Amino acid sequence: MSDYLKTRREFVKTSVWGASAAWTVPMFLDRTFAEIDQKTRDLAVQADSGKDREILVVLQLAGGNDGLNTVVPYGDDAYHKARPGLGKEKTELIALNDHLGLNKSLGYLGELYGEGDLAVVQGVGYPNPNRSHFVATSVWETADPSAKSNTGWLGRYFDSECPGADPTVGISLKKTQPEAFGAEKNPGICLNTPELYRWMHAGGDDAMAEEMFASLNQPGEEASGSSIEEVGKAGGKVGEDSLAFLERVALDAQVSSKRILEVAAKYQSKVRYAGTPIARSMNLVSRMIAGGLSTRVYYVSHGGFDTHQGQEGRHDNLLGQMDEALKAFFTDLKQQGNYDRVTVLTFSEFGRRVAQNASAGTDHGKGSCLFVAGGGVKGGLYGEHPSLADLDQGDLKHTVDFRSVYATVLEKWLKGNSQVAVKGKYEVMGFMG
Amino acid sequence: MLTEAPDTWTLQEAAHLLNRAGFGGNPREVKEFHGRGRKKAVEWLLAMEAPLDEISVPGWAVDEKAVLAQARERFAGMREGMRGLSAEEQEKKRRELNQERQREQRQQSVDLQEWWFRRMVVTKAPLREKMTLFWHDHFPSSVQKVRVAYLLYKQNALYREHAVGNFKELTRAVAVDPAMMLYLDTQTSKKGKPNENFSRELMELFTLGEGNYTEEDVKEAARAFTGYIVNRGTGQVTHQRLQWDGGEKTVLGKSGKFDGNGVIDVLFGQKACAEYLPKKLWEFFAYEGPSTELVEGLGQSFRDGAFEVKPLLREIFLSKEFYSNSALRTQIKGPVQFLVGMLRQLELAGLPKVYTVSICQQLGQVLFLPPNVAGWDWGRAWINTNALLTRYNVAGFVTKGTDAEAIASAGGGGGGGGEQMMDRVRGMMRSVGRNWAGPDYDKLVPRELRGDSGELVKLLSFRLFQTQLEEKQRKTFEQYADAKRGLVFTNTEVAELTHLMMSTPHYQLT
Numbered sequence: 032m033s034d035y036l037k038t039r040r041e042f043v044k045t046s047v048w049g050a051s052a053a054w055t056v057p058m059f060l061d062r063t064f065a066e067i068d069q070k071t072r073d074l075a076v077q078a079d080s081g082k083d084r085e086i087l088v089v090l091q092l093a094g095g096n097d098g099l100n101t102v103v104p105y106g107d108d109a110y111h112k113a114r115p116g117l118g119k120e121k122t123e124l125i126a127l128n129d130h131l132g133l134n135k136s137l138g139y140l141g142e143l144y145g146e147g148d149l150a151v152v153q154g155v156g157y158p159n160p161n162r163s164h165f166v167a168t169s170v171w172e173t174a175d176p177s178a179k180s181n182t183g184w185l186g187r188y189f190d191s192e193c194p195g196a197d198p199t200v201g202i203s204l205k206k207t208q209p210e211a212f213g214a215e216k217n218p219g220i221c222l223n224t225p226e227l228y229r230w231m232h233a234g235g236d237d238a239m240a241e242e243m244f245a246s247l248n249q250p251g252e253e254a255s256g257s258s259i260e261e262v263g264k265a266g267g268k269v270g271e272d273s274l275a276f277l278e279r280v281a282l283d284a285q286v287s288s289k290r291i292l293e294v295a296a297k298y299q300s301k302v303r304y305a306g307t308p309i310a311r312s313m314n315l316v317s318r319m320i321a322g323g324l325s326t327r328v329y330y331v332s333h334g335g336f337d338t339h340q341g342q343e344g345r346h347d348n349l350l351g352q353m354d355e356a357l358k359a360f361f362t363d364l365k366q367q368g369n370y371d372r373v374t375v376l377t378f379s380e381f382g383r384r385v386a387q388n389a390s391a392g393t394d395h396g397k398g399s400c401l402f403v404a405g406g407g408v409k410g411g412l413y414g415e416h417p418s419l420a421d422l423d424q425g426d427l428k429h430t431v432d433f434r435s436v437y438a439t440v441l442e443k444w445l446k447g448n449s450q451v452a453v454k455g456k457y458e459v460m461g462f463m464g
Numbered sequence: 465m466l467t468e469a470p471d472t473w474t475l476q477e478a479a480h481l482l483n484r485a486g487f488g489g490n491p492r493e494v495k496e497f498h499g500r501g502r503k504k505a506v507e508w509l510l511a512m513e514a515p516l517d518e519i520s521v522p523g524w525a526v527d528e529k530a531v532l533a534q535a536r537e538r539f540a541g542m543r544e545g546m547r548g549l550s551a552e553e554q555e556k557k558r559r560e561l562n563q564e565r566q567r568e569q570r571q572q573s574v575d576l577q578e579w580w581f582r583r584m585v586v587t588k589a590p591l592r593e594k595m596t597l598f599w600h601d602h603f604p605s606s607v608q609k610v611r612v613a614y615l616l617y618k619q620n621a622l623y624r625e626h627a628v629g630n631f632k633e634l635t636r637a638v639a640v641d642p643a644m645m646l647y648l649d650t651q652t653s654k655k656g657k658p659n660e661n662f663s664r665e666l667m668e669l670f671t672l673g674e675g676n677y678t679e680e681d682v683k684e685a686a687r688a689f690t691g692y693i694v695n696r697g698t699g700q701v702t703h704q705r706l707q708w709d710g711g712e713k714t715v716l717g718k719s720g721k722f723d724g725n726g727v728i729d730v731l732f733g734q735k736a737c738a739e740y741l742p743k744k745l746w747e748f749f750a751y752e753g754p755s756t757e758l759v760e761g762l763g764q765s766f767r768d769g770a771f772e773v774k775p776l777l778r779e780i781f782l783s784k785e786f787y788s789n790s791a792l793r794t795q796i797k798g799p800v801q802f803l804v805g806m807l808r809q810l811e812l813a814g815l816p817k818v819y820t821v822s823i824c825q826q827l828g829q830v831l832f833l834p835p836n837v838a839g840w841d842w843g844r845a846w847i848n849t850n851a852l853l854t855r856y857n858v859a860g861f862v863t864k865g866t867d868a869e870a871i872a873s874a875g876g877g878g879g880g881g882g883e884q885m886m887d888r889v890r891g892m893m894r895s896v897g898r899n900w901a902g903p904d905y906d907k908l909v910p911r912e913l914r915g916d917s918g919e920l921v922k923l924l925s926f927r928l929f930q931t932q933l934e935e936k937q938r939k940t941f942e943q944y945a946d947a948k949r950g951l952v953f954t955n956t957e958v959a960e961l962t963h964l965m966m967s968t969p970h971y972q973l974t
């Protein structure tokens with residue numbers, strides 16, 4: 032039995048069954064789990080570890096990636112007319128066919144496309160799109176076009192499809208918890224530097240300090256046991272007070288810390304990663320995978336895509352950084368023998384206006400393209416490229432609902448039911464397996 | 465008007481006001497503040513008696529003329545240096561000069577971040593710095609995009625000057641603030657091809673809030689903000705009539721040949737505008753999700769007071785509701801509040817210079833580097849498993865309750881620059897940790913007061929929490945103190961106890 036499970040079992044014993052009415056369920060403990068008869072709880076605790084199962088890496092391109100200069104409809108005159116300065120010619124692209132080409136900065140993704148491991152999904156969006164970064168990001172993360180949901184699509188997946196999983200089921204490498212992880216029970220964890228992912232105290236192996244720290248960092252009996260029906264956006268519950276929220280995060284941190292440290296110590300990559308933040312994030316994900324964490328979803332973010340002004344070099348550069356990081360990452364996974372277990376899904380809150388603006392940049396737009404890459408992907412072009420002749424107030428009309436993309440990944444890759452996570456039944460597409 | 469609270473108040477209420485309207489203080493300061501009585505304490509905060517130049521600015525920002533002269537000189541020198549060079553050599557030279565400029569700007573950004581942070585720690589006008597932070601979050605600009613530290617310094621001075629001034633006047637000033645113009649692309653917005661960035665955020669984030677305007681309003685207003693040009697070298701802003709779209713615009717139902725100020729006048733005529741800022745101020749100072757009645761009441765006062773911020777803050781700080789259980793110790797400290805407050809509690813004047821920025825980065829709030837145009841996400845968004853453990857470890861460093869060297873070196877880096885750079889940073893941080901003196905515990909907790917664990921914990925609790933501890937915590941801390949007690953209770957043990965007390969969910973609240 033792992034230390035983690037031991038810790039958790041001790042916690043369960045002392046706090047859930049031991050304490051009286053006013054208990055607060057830690058985020059990762061399923062409510063039903065707490066109600067299981069004591070005799071069978073070992074079975075429940077030792078659920079499928081998920082150690083060798085499929086992994087999804089969600090890669091956010093924050094700021095609104097210009098889809099039209101990522102996957103370029105170079106064969107369309109309307110494209111060149113709308114973008115006299117920013118438009119790309121065929122010679123500046125990696126042609127996918129006689130109409131479309133990949134931005135030249137995406138050399139590695141071009142190779143993957145050739146090998147059949149890259150799916151390009153075109154025209155992804157949703158009805159009545161919002162042009163605010165914050166609202167649009169919320170829509171994508173919560174899979175709710177009204178942006179009113181308190182839980183995220185991945186958080187709902189953790190809750191409904193991974194019952195009893197420990198908090199490392201989802202790991203975000205962002206500085207803040209992504210809204211996509213918002214959950215009623217298990218919102219995953221955030222991780223930045225594994226070496227620092229522990230309480231460092233002066234006592235060395237001072238067991239007493241550890242013990243006191245542990246007791247101070249779990250829900251107290253006097254914690255206000257408010258309703259656990261609703262959840263706030265950052266993973267906290269609505270109506271729950273700040274202290275109860277902090278105590279639950281503290282407990283999650285405590286119980287996941289040891290596992291993370293063990294795993295981080297195990298593996299050093301032989302592949303060279305660039306010094307960019309995105310490369311460093313991908314490197315850390317690869318270490319966690321190699322170390323055998325049972326994590327199902329990693330979340331990384333690559334920012335700077337809000338190119339209102341002087342777009343050309345900047346946008347190419349950002350795509351290049353992503354391409355370089357993915358190349359190192361997939362090469363690393365191949366060496367580990369984990370290539371076929373990992374799929375990367377990119378998304379961005381919106382694409383950009385078809386016409387360039389006066390600042391040699393582009394303003395907030397609507398539908399856009401995204402990538403799905405990895406050994407389990409059936410490569411090719413999916414969805415229909417939106418027409419550049421038939422625009423909606425200067426913007427592309429979407430042809431694929433983003434929730435279809437999520438549903439496909441959830442059903443075909445993570446092998447779960449997608450309906451709770453994406454709030455409804457959406458068509459499963461053909462790009463997985 | 466909100467119901468006023470009586471003039472007599474408790475120590476905890478005084479500490480609450482000092483924490484929220486500023487960055488807290490040490491026990492002596494809290495007691496002094498309490499002694500003024502509620503009304504006089506609020507007036508003292510609002511008076512902001514310390515001069516605007518209470519601490520000296522970074523050398524390069526002292527003299528505006530010198531900064532500009534230097535920029536011109538560099539430009540002239542660049543042209544001079546180019547003469548007689550081949551195209552290839554010129555290109556190389558240009559790259560070198562560019563790199564030098566970037567290095568200098570990076571250094572100046574760090575100076576600036578460290579300078580403002582230190583200012584918050586030592587200020588005698590805490591509300592001014594707190595409000596400057598509020599404005600920086602409300603009207604954010606990032607050095608990452610603006611790239612000229614001096615312009616951000618100027619913007620910061622603008623916010624400080626208007627700290628409790630008039631919201632409408634400040635909004636007008638922000639529209640032509642050089643850093644903001646570069647941050648939200650007003651700079652490149654021209655007649656015929658307006659850039660919508662500033663116009664959109666002006667409505668969505670600065671004055672009205674989502675849902676109180678249409679896409680059409682954004683497009684129309686953007687036309688009004690065309691033709692404003694900022695000179696990057698000098699920071700001068702001019703309005704060039706030829707590039708301004710002087711045609712008729714319709715914004716929120718009002719039509720006219722608006723320029724920027726014309727649009728701002730229209731926005732400030734909206735009911736949503738009168739309530740948007742008061743709600744945000746209430747959430748910043750008191751608690752999230754105030755009732756509609758409360759917001760409407762504040763909105764009424766704000767509009768009646770012609771958008772003056774000072775009377776609005778007075779109303780908030782004197783209200784009964786501000787000291788209710790919904791407000792007391794319910795706010796999750798932001799990283800800057802957490803750090804500055806900790807230093808003030810421990811009577812420290814600052815952190816090692818390079819470490820200041822590094823810690824802020826790890827905790828998720830670097831001054832002059834807000835994540836985006838909405839500023840930072842506050843409240844629960846500051847906290848996740850990683851952030852919480854990082855806070856505990858930072859407390860270990862500051863208190864010297866643990867191996868500061870290990871913490872500083874493991875957390876270093878963060879920016880770009882590859883492995884070599886990382887190694888250099890780690891080495892630097894190691895020495896920072898080694899040389900950190902920590903708090904003066906002999907002064908904070910005199911040795912004669914360490915005899916009894918109960919008294920010791922009580923003393924430290926007032927300093928760190930200013931409230932009664934829960935039974936379980938108090939006992940745990942006392943047990944720890946008892947167990948650590950050898951022949952004497954040395955500074956090391958005080959540091960370890962302080963660190964443990966800070967490594968708790970409770971310490972994250974104010």
